[in-house]
Amino acid sequence: MDRIRINGGKELHGTIPISGAKNAALPLMTASLLTDETLILDNVPRLADVAQLQRILGNHGVDIMAAGKRAGDSEYQGQTLHISAKNIIDTTAPYELVSKMRASFWVIAPLIARMGEAKVSLPGGCAIGTRPVDLLIMALEKLGAAIAIDGGYVLARAPQGLRGAAIAFPKVTVSGTHVALMAATLARGTTVIDNAAREPEIVDVADCLNKMGAHIAGAGTSRIVVEGVARLGGARHTVLPDRIETGTYAMAVAMTGGDVMLAGARPELLQAALDVLVEAGATVTPTNEGIRIARNGSGIAPVEVTTAPFPGFPTDLQAQLMALMTRARGTSHITETIFENRFMHVQELARFGARIQLDGETATIQGVEALRGAPVMATDLRASVSLVIAGLAAEGETMVNRIYHLDRGFERLEEKLSGCGAVIERITG
Numbered sequence: 001m002d003r004i005r006i007n008g009g010k011e012l013h014g015t016i017p018i019s020g021a022k023n024a025a026l027p028l029m030t031a032s033l034l035t036d037e038t039l040i041l042d043n044v045p046r047l048a049d050v051a052q053l054q055r056i057l058g059n060h061g062v063d064i065m066a067a068g069k070r071a072g073d074s075e076y077q078g079q080t081l082h083i084s085a086k087n088i089i090d091t092t093a094p095y096e097l098v099s100k101m102r103a104s105f106w107v108i109a110p111l112i113a114r115m116g117e118a119k120v121s122l123p124g125g126c127a128i129g130t131r132p133v134d135l136l137i138m139a140l141e142k143l144g145a146a147i148a149i150d151g152g153y154v155l156a157r158a159p160q161g162l163r164g165a166a167i168a169f170p171k172v173t174v175s176g177t178h179v180a181l182m183a184a185t186l187a188r189g190t191t192v193i194d195n196a197a198r199e200p201e202i203v204d205v206a207d208c209l210n211k212m213g214a215h216i217a218g219a220g221t222s223r224i225v226v227e228g229v230a231r232l233g234g235a236r237h238t239v240l241p242d243r244i245e246t247g248t249y250a251m252a253v254a255m256t257g258g259d260v261m262l263a264g265a266r267p268e269l270l271q272a273a274l275d276v277l278v279e280a281g282a283t284v285t286p287t288n289e290g291i292r293i294a295r296n297g298s299g300i301a302p303v304e305v306t307t308a309p310f311p312g313f314p315t316d317l318q319a320q321l322m323a324l325m326t327r328a329r330g331t332s333h334i335t336e337t338i339f340e341n342r343f344m345h346v347q348e349l350a351r352f353g354a355r356i357q358l359d360g361e362t363a364t365i366q367g368v369e370a371l372r373g374a375p376v377m378a379t380d381l382r383a384s385v386s387l388v389i390a391g392l393a394a395e396g397e398t399m400v401n402r403i404y405h406l407d408r409g410f411e412r413l414e415e416k417l418s419g420c421g422a423v424i425e426r427i428t429g
């Protein structure tokens with residue numbers, strides 16, 4: 001299994017190109033199932049999760065062609081996928097495929113909307129606490145689907161098609177909003193989604209669906225209104241930049257010190273996180289090219305942060321912020337409100353000499369003078385990258401084991417960091 005070796009203590013200087021957002025690319029690819037015409041997606045990141053979803057879509061009969069590079073394309077440009085779900089040959093998403101990635105469960109929405117039936121295994125995914133699908137099922141039932149659970153599978157049927165409905169989510173859910181949105185595009189009549197997630201990835205998917213002929217208004221607010229249409233067509237859409245990748249590298253620079261341009265990043269996608277970085281002592285400068293982040297000389301100031309749905313501080317940056325705060329001059333508190341067990345990185349950060357105490361959903365981090373490199377291992381994507389951030393600042397050698405999770409969500413991580421002066425390499429095998 002591949003590992004990453006880091007020799008810490010180097011400042012980061014240079015440019016890091018930001019990739020397309022994983023969490024937009026996945027639902028955008030899934031949306032291809034809604035039409036028999038070709039959906040072209042540009043700026044799709046090369047990630048294990050994207051490859052896994054390609055396998056899942058392939059199982060339904062979807063043809064995916066990855067276009068080669070064209071003259072003038074940069075080395076880091078994401079791939080262009082031509083996705084055609086002209087013939088859906090199977091409406092079942094099997095356990096072997098779905099259990100590897102939770103977002104693959106979302107195929108249930110376009111399948112039931114277009115085909116009137118779907119059989120999808122209950123999902124797996126990162127080890128970050130129980131992640132139920134009750135609200136996704138609630139949304140589909142409101143839209144008129146009959147749902148049964150049998151043998152670990154969700155069986156959804158709507159032989160007469162879905163019908164528009166009022167869907168009010170009791171809590172903000174990104175997955176629930178994606179599923180409701182995709183299913184409602186082909187339902188008869190109007191759907192109103194209340195307490196909808198406002199994440200930028202929801203807006204990106206709604207934009208693409210509208211290009212495909214959907215009638216969606218209000219994406220990005222907590223009330224989304226969808227007028228159902230009889231069919232959707234093809235479209236071309238560029239995946240928005242990854243705000244979590246952006247925030248992760250911003251935290252890395254704040255941690256090591258230095259000055260880096262995050263090329264292609266958009267500040268409005270992560271304002272809450274940028275505000276926290278400024279409070280922590282970093283200099284954040286939005287430019288035409290992206291976001292410039294620097295920390296020179298000054299130490300890291302402690303912060304109090306609570307994760308929240310967008311536009312709040314994202315849970316997907318919580319582990320990275322915690323790594324940063326291990327070296328703050330004082331005590332920080334980080335409260336996780338989205339997932340109940342997303343603290344798997346705490347015991348691994350302790351291996352660097354970090355001092356962190358957990359009390360329910362709040363972590364208290366007492367900054368230390370210095371971290372020391374260590375062998376570490378993580379069990380989820382964002383936790384893994386928090387260990388990389390700690391390793392970049394730690395004295396001596398850090399070996400991050402089991403980097404499978406990193407490859408799920410960070411494109412060419414070691415190349416991007418070593419391009420800015422980090423001593424980091426992948427050891428294969």
Ligand code: EPZ
Binds near residue numbers: 171175197409
């Ligand atoms: C998405 O997960 C992201 N995944 C996650 O990113 C991200 O952490 C999360 O949103 C929150 O921002 C993708 O976009 C592929 P939710 P999702 O539905 O949609 C509860 C990463 O590292 N809930 O908004 O699964 C749930 O348990 C990943 O890239 C129910 O109770 O998250 C959680 O407490 C990890 N019932 C809360 O809602 C349901 O039916 C928010 O979950 C659904 C969710």
